[in-house]
Amino acid sequence: MKAQAPLVGFLIILLILPPTFGFYSSEEILQDELKTSQREHFERFVETADVERGLSVVWNKTFSDNVTDYRCSAAVLDERGYVVAGTVAPLTPNSNFTLMCVDPDTGLVWHHVYGAEGIDDCSDLVDIGSSGFLMVGHRAGPETTGYDIEIMRVNNDGAHQWRKTHGSSLDDFAYAGVRHTEGGFILCGSTLRTTPLSDDGLILRVAGDGTHLWNVTYGGNDDDVFRDIATCSEGGYVLAGSTRSYGEGESDLWLVKIDESGDMVWSKTFGGVGIDRGVSIIECSNGDLAITGTNMDDLWIVRTDSSGNMLWDRTFGDPSEGHAICEDEEQQLVVTGRSGDDLFLVMVNASGDASWSDTLGGVEDDHGNCILKGTHRYLIGGSSQSFSQHNNTEFWLLRAVPSPFWTTEPHDVSFELGKSQTCELYFSMPGNHSLRVYQISDNENFSIGREYTDYSGPRLLGYVSISSSWETEAGTYDIRVTLKDSLDAVLTAEFTIEIEDTLPPRFCGYSYGYPWSDGLYQTELTDEFNLIWNESSYGPCYLTLFVWEPSGVKNWTLSGPDSTDFGVESQGPGSIKIGGSEDYPTRGYNVSIPPSGTYELTVTATDTCGHSSSKDITIIVGSYTAQPSIWVPGLVIAVAFWGIVITAVCYRRRSRSKKRELDSIVS
Incomplete structure (x- = not known):
């Protein structure tokens, strides 16, 4: 038996220990099932839901002074905020480069204006990291015979470092630039030639100090221009613009790829019989190319593979223009531009399906010129007259998030x-x-x-x-x-x-009422109730019925063959007191009760929504009969009992005493 004791104790311990050693509790299993179910539910809804995935503008501001017009061209992200480039035009024929740094929380950090007499028009801004920025544009001044390409280097605080111009005796324009993979910069734009008199697409490479390295032109017998350039991950560069020399229409979107030396790799055109052009180009995360511009009078988005073969194209708005494009973390393309006199934003997925679009602006001319992609956020730069504080055109910056x-x-x-x-x-x-x-x-x-x-x-x-x-x-x-x-x-x-309220009242309980209390509440509702009355009794003299009805009972009614013998009194939204009617005099505690007998009643409760519920009850009224008092016989019995006990004890003690006396005599 002793050998079995440890085994029994061990079995008892196993029974009382929680199942934690190598086992999953039922709660853990349920939690895992719940997480799996939730995930499947979410994935199913995301796959099937036709939803709008858009942008929310969480911050927007305008910047200028009261005497000049500002036009935003490009922006880059800086550790202090946003660095935005553009053109400032005083109320004279002159204009200048301008650059400002904006903290989205505190506002303007610094602001510079650059230029001399003449027209300086900034088109793009190239981020050089810790070395500062390169401003790209063109200039016409007393020292030029037309427009020349103008580039200017500034440090991270916007301080001027150097400025260079490049051009021929005719007009030369630069619209965009990127850093060259071998150092320096590569710019794109157009140059005017005399035979025949038309523009050619221009590609210009300069060293890090702005010195001219080489340039190349592409075009035909009509006007051709490059508006934007992007670096390809597999090497080389792609350019987007417009051509009148090639293609099928009056003007087609022109897509060209060049190698590091500027030699053409391939050339593509897209468009119809009207005027089409490309304005902004990016390389997508998978190597595809995405271009925005205009197709006739519509904003146009074109997506091609890395070799320039069209995958799809989409048009939006009427009239509208695409000015800048970027790609987000979910491979959606976001385009800004203008629709009529408003800034226009549109978002499409990788297949070209539009998921969201919106226009922003007021009663005057407002449009977006650039879009800067950060981590799950965007900066849209443009110009606004509607929100100007000085009745002029101002820099307009908007911060948007998905x-x-x-x-x-x-x-x-x-x-x-x-x-x-x-x-x-x-x-x-x-x-x-x-x-x-x-x-x-x-x-x-x-x-x-x-x-x-x-x-x-x-x-x-x-x-x-x-x-x-x-x-x-x-x-x-x-x-x-x-x-x-x-x-x-x-x-x-x-x-x-x-x-x-779709449910009728539900009878759910009762209590017998005393003249001075409501008695004890009972949850098991019966059909037969006893009311007892006597002048000297403590028996119940009225009945309280309870109903469950959240909206409240509007009225109570009694019906049936004996309904006139009783009356009802509402005790609140969910209870009723049933007692004798006014036909009977009150007794004792001003409570009325009919004579002894059996009464059949129907109680009906109607809620505030018109739903009714009835209950048939039987009330038995009886007289109270006093029971004989039992305290006197009880007292007599108790005294007799204790008398017998005491007598027996005393007799036993006396017998023991006599025995001891006899024992002493014998000895």
């Missing part, structure tokens, strides 16, 4: 009265964002909670839950839900929640 979006369209919801119920709104936002604010307009009747699941991928998927209380009254509620993420992008949803 909007969170609903993966399912919010819609009206119906809840049942008297229940705590919940609906969910599913959303998505960029993966490095977090949900910072979630609010509901009616927080007195509803609550909002947040849940989300973050998993690998470019987006964060989750939901907010909207819950009602069982105490929320019936009615229709206008709801506005507002979400704000960590980059201040805002997402809203407006819908209605209708709390419907």
Whole structure:
């Protein structure tokens, strides 16, 4: 037996220990299943939902003074904020290069204006890292015979370092530039020739100090121009512009690839019978090329493979123009430009399907000229007259972030009265964002909670839950839900929640009433009740019935063959007191009760929505019969009992005493 004791103890320990050694608890299994279910749910909605994935403008400002017009051309991202280049034009025939650094939180950091007498027009800005910036444009002044290409180097604080011009005896323009892979810079634009009199596309390479290294021109017998240039990851450069010498229409988009020495690798044209042109080009993350410009009077986006073969093209707006293009982390293309007199933004996915577009502006002329892509954020640079503080054209900078979006369209919801119920709104936002604010307009009747699941991928998927209380009254509620993420992008949803009373009142309990109290509440409702009355009794003299009805009982009625013998008195929204009617005099504590007998009644409760519920009950009224008092016989029995006990004890002690005396005599 002793040998079995350790075994028994061990078995007992196994029974009482929690299942933690090498086993999963049921709660852990349920949590894993819940996470898997949520992920499948989110993925299913994201794959099937037809949603708008747009941008939210979280910051915008204008910059200028009261005597000049400013035109933004290009921008780069600096550790202090945004460095924006453009042209400032005083109220004279002259214009100058201008450069400013803007902190999105504190505003203008520094601002410089460069140039001499004449026209200096800035078209692009090249970031040189810690060495500063290269401003690209063209100039016409007293020392030139026409327009010359102008480049100017400044340090990180915008201080002028050197300025160079390059050109022929006719007009030469530079519209864009990039850093050359072997050092220095490569610029693109146009140059005018005399035979025949037309423009050719110009490519110019300069050293790091601005010294001319080589230039090459491409074109035919009509006007041709390069508007933008981009570096190819596989080597060389691609240029976008327009050509009248080649193609099928009056002017076609012109796409050219060159090697490091400027030799042409291939040339492509795209367009119809009208005027088409390319303005901005980028290389996509997968090596494709994306170009924006105009197709007739529409903003135009063209995507090709790395060899310039068209994959798709899309047009937007009427009339509108594409001025700049970039690609985000989700391989969507974002284009800025103008539509009519407003700044225009459009977003398309990698297949060319439009996911979002919007116009921004006022009553005057506003447009976007450049777009700078940061980490899950954008800077759009342009010019605005509508928001000018001095009735002139000003630099207009807008900071935009990818909007969170609903993966399912919010819609009206119906809840049942008297229940705590919940609906969910599913959303998505960029993966490095977090949900910072979630609010509901009616927080007195509803609550909002947040849940989300973050998993690998470019987006964060989750939901907010909207819950009602069982105490929320019936009615229709206008709801506005507002979400704000960590980059201040805002997402809203407006819908209605209708709390419907679909159930009739439910009889759920009773209590017998004493003249001075409501007795004890009983949850097991019966059909037969006993009321007892006597002048000297403590028996119940009225009945209280309870109903469950969140919207409240509007009225109570008694019916049946004996209904006139009783009366009702409401005790609140969910209870009724049933006692004798006014036909009977009150007794004792001013409570009325009919004579002894059996009464058949039907009690009906009707709520505020018109739903009714009835209950048939039987009330038995009886007289109270006093029972004989038992305290005197009880006292007699107790005294007799204790008398017998005491007598027996005394007799036993006396017998023992006599025995001891006899024993002593015998001895």
